[in-house]
Amino acid sequence: MADPASYRPRPGSIPTDPGVYRFFDSFGNVIYVGKAKNLRQRLNSYFADPAALHFRTQTMVRTANKVEWTVVASEVEALQLEYTWIQQFDPRFNVKYRDDKSYPWLAITMSEEFPRVFVGRGAKKRGTRYFGPFGQAWAIRETVDLLLRVFPMRSCTQGVFNRARSSGRACLLGDIGKCSAPCVGRVTPEEHRDIAEDFASFMAGNTGGIIGRIEREMYQASADLNFERAAVLRDSLAALKRVQEKNSVVLSDGLRADIVGLADDGQQVAVQVFHIVDGRILGERGWIADRADDRPLTELLEAFLEQLYTDDLEIPPHIFSSVEAEDAIAAHLTVRRGSNVNIRVPLRGEKRALLDTVVRNAELALDQAKLRRATDLTTRNQALEEVADALQLDEPPLRIECYDISHTMGTEVVGSMVVFEDGMARKNQYRRFIIKGFEGSDDVAAIREVLTRRLRRLVDERAADVLVDATTGEAAKFSYAPGLIVVDGGQPQVNAAAEVLREFGLDNEIALCGLAKRLEEVWLPEEDFPVILPRASEGLYLLQRLRDEAHRFAITHHRSRRAKHVVESVLDGVPGLGELRRKALLKYFGSMRKLRQASVEEIAQVPGFGPTLAAAVKAAVADTGGEAINLTTGEVTEI
Template sequence: MADPATYRPAPGTIPTDPGVYRFFDAFGNVIYVGKAKNLRQRLNSYFADPAGLHFRTQTMVRTAAKVEWIVVANELEALQLEYTWIQQFDPRFNVKYRDDKSYPWLAVTMADEFPRVFVGRGAKKRGTRYFGPFGQAWAIRETVDLLLRVFPMRSCTQGVFNRARSSGRACLLGDIGKCSAPCVGRVSPEEHRGIAEDFCSFMGGNTGGIIGRIEREMYQASADLNFEKAAVLRDSLAALKRVQEKNSVVLKEGVRADVVGFADDGRQVAVQVFHVVDGRILGERGWIADRADETPITELLEAFLRQLYAEDQEIPPKIYSSVEAEPELEALLTVRRGANVAIRVPLRGAKRALLDTAVRNAEENLAQAKLKRSTDLDARSTALTEIADAVGLTEPPLRIECYDISHTMGTEVVGSMVVFEDGMPKKSQYRRFIIKSFEGSNDVAAMDEVLSRRLRRLLDERNSDVHVDATTGEAAKFAYAPALIVVDGGLPQVNAANAVLERFGLDSEIALVGLAKRLEEVWLPGEEYPVIMPRASEGLYMLQRLRDEAHRFAITHHRSRRAKHVVESVLDDVPGLGELRRKALLTYFGSLRKLRQASEAEIAEVPGFGPTLAAAVKAAVAGTGGEAINLTTGEVTEV
């Protein structure tokens, strides 16, 4: 790989104007295209200390052998030129969004003499009209089946069409009225094209016009005493209305918009798009992209919309996004559409509700991508190997334990231990710890107590005569020593944890690292500087999953104890109310608010309670007003 210093432009030669730049490799191929408001400031950032760059950016500047730039008049021109060059050169280091799954399209081959309708996947072809994409292939096939009763256009393959034409006999679809049978001349090419255009018009959102026309024809046929035709039109009308019901109205009639929801976890970004036509969702699609660097989310929106509307996707007049867009992006899309395009972040109403749904779908897609990745055997093997290399282990750590501390202003301090074996969570061996030795927000002391208790149990069970379950053959709860311990925090937490390992004489047997949240640095005991694992590495991803799982497990335990503590403190002075009856109350009502709202008769229905005790409980909770405790989340809210 090239040293970036060998091709770095001389100081002062890079202009400070807006512009677009290209990095080339040694063979003259464009590997990255970018734009900047200030070319000098942006390009100098690529030639800074490589340790401070994202791993993918480091790879790009070391792969490159030359950089060139072009100055433009303003940011809009920079955006337009960047878009053109990305389309032209397809640089491999630019962010590329990929479908999170294969989405089906509804296609109508309008370039054919007899247009054909079908459901398919893959790249678009010239001369074919596309609708969607759709979430489920079976749903759109069912819709097409209903519409063919109203618009009996051709849906057969070319081979079937040619055989019917040569034999002079229509297929089954022609006999049952789901095809107008142009293959045997029942309709002319012009008549069949008219049917296909009506089909496309209906799918394109002109539902009201088509339904209104069929209703008028039905009433006219009835007035003319042509009841057979009126009955056919009546059935067609019912089929169209059933199709309409499948796509419920989400916005006002006539609204044409795309709704774009983003989900970002710092490592990957997911996007979900709903295509709204005439107020109804007529298509949806999701994408996943790996984050290349610390690019702001607004720039990721730019890259995504450029890709979306470069695929022959019609640009709508309105785009509702969960991310604010730069004015230049609106201007670029307006130029490409030939009419105004507005990108907005709705704050309330039906548009906001639909946007929230898109964001939830994007978050679900991101979670599914994570799950798929975590269950991939090759990815897990790679992750464990990368962790071993970073920590200095001779072999991959097959058992990893991660610890975290949770509290609220030093109260209800708890710890958590989660276990991964072979890169997968082993939830049966998760453990919770209640810190009893002190109160206060001293995470280092709390971590000392948690690890001391865990390692003491490890040594006790090792020295015990019976440390294997005779039924399952598995070791006792704490008898397995981890190959690696991960703590949530930086150097202070790591050094405190290492002191515990040394105290128990296990520092040479068990490796230790800390994962700091801010920059995702990996700290080793006694080291002055952290280990920087590549942001795109499987090893860092597994450490992040461990840290996040330990945090989730700790905070869930803390919230449940906080809720229990608040409720029990209210009931402490009630005479005759012991621990078992308090638990029965918590189980029966679920929250302090519901308990306060309950009548004495309802409290008396709790097993073990009578009128006298119910009256005492009611008197105790009546004066607590203003707070509601959710026993599931532990959240305290004003009511």
């Protein structure tokens, strides 16, 4: 790899104008394309201190051996040129949003003599009307099957159509009424085209007129005593209403818009898009992309929109996003579309409600992706091997314990221990630590206290040869030493934990590391510099899961203790109010605000309370005004 200093431009030679820059490798291939409002400021950031860059960015600047730039007049022109070059060169270090499959279209070949409807994938063709894309192929095929009962147009391939025409015999669809059989002359080309136009009109959103017309025809057939015809129209009407239920109106103003929602966990970003046509959801798509760097979501949205609206997907006039977009991307899409494109974040109303739904879908997709990574055996093995390689262990750590500390301004200090075995959480072996007689926000001392208690238990059980818990009959949990201990924190926390391991003589048996959250650095004992794992590394993802689970477990315990402490302090000294009745208050009212607002009569309705005790409780909580306390979470807010 090249040293970035070997091809760094001379100081002052880079212009301060907006422009686009390209990094090339030793073979002359473009490996990265970027834009900047100020080229000098942006490019200098790549060369100032490569060690401070993200791992992927470090790899890029060391893979490159030269950089070139092009000055343009404005940021919008820079965005346009960046888009063009990304499409042209397909640089490997640019973020790419890829889905795991192509999405189906509903197509009607209006250019043919007898138009055909089918569900297909791939690029569009001239003379064909398209609807979608749709998220599930089976769903749109079911819709087509229902609509063919009402609009019996041709859906067969050209080969099947030619064979039926030459034999003079209609296929099964013609016999069961799902095709008007133009191949054998049951309808004229003009009549069949009218059927296809009605099909397309319904898919485009003109449902009211078609349903009204069929209702009128049904009532007329019934009035004419043509009950067989009326029954057919009744079934057609029911089929149309079933399709309409699937494509119900979500935006009353009938907009053509795309709703874009993003979910981000720091390592991956999920994007979900709902395509809205005439106020209806006619398609949805989703993507998962690995986080390549620490760029804000605004820039990731910009890169996503550039890749989404390629030549085979029409740019809508409105884009509603969960993330604010720069004016430049809207101007760029306006130029490409030929008319105005509005990108904004809706704050209220039906558009906001739909956006929340899209974001929720993105969050669920991200959760599913994380779950697949966490449960896949091959991925777990890869993660453990990467951790072992990064920490220079002799073998992968099959049991990993992670520790975290939680407190509020040094009060109610608690610790947590979570256990992963073979890369999977073992929740029945999680432990909480209440650190009594410890005040202050010294996380280093708290980590030392928690590890001391845990390792002392390990040593004591080994000395006593305790292999089975006498109470439960199960294997003793603390007598099983972990292969790796992870602490939430940086160098100070890791060195404190290393001291505890040395005190118990376990420093050569149990490996140790810390994960600092700010830059996701992995710290080892007595090391001056951290280990930097690639952002897309499965090993880093496993350590992050451990750290996040330990943090969740610690803060959940801390909140429950804080809530109990707050309630006990407020209600302390109320005669006749013991622990069981406090719990009854917790369950009945849920928050201190509601308890304070309740009357004596309402408090007396709590099981176990009478008028005298209710009056005493009311007098105690009336003196606490000014704060609202959630009795479930323990969170305190001003009122």
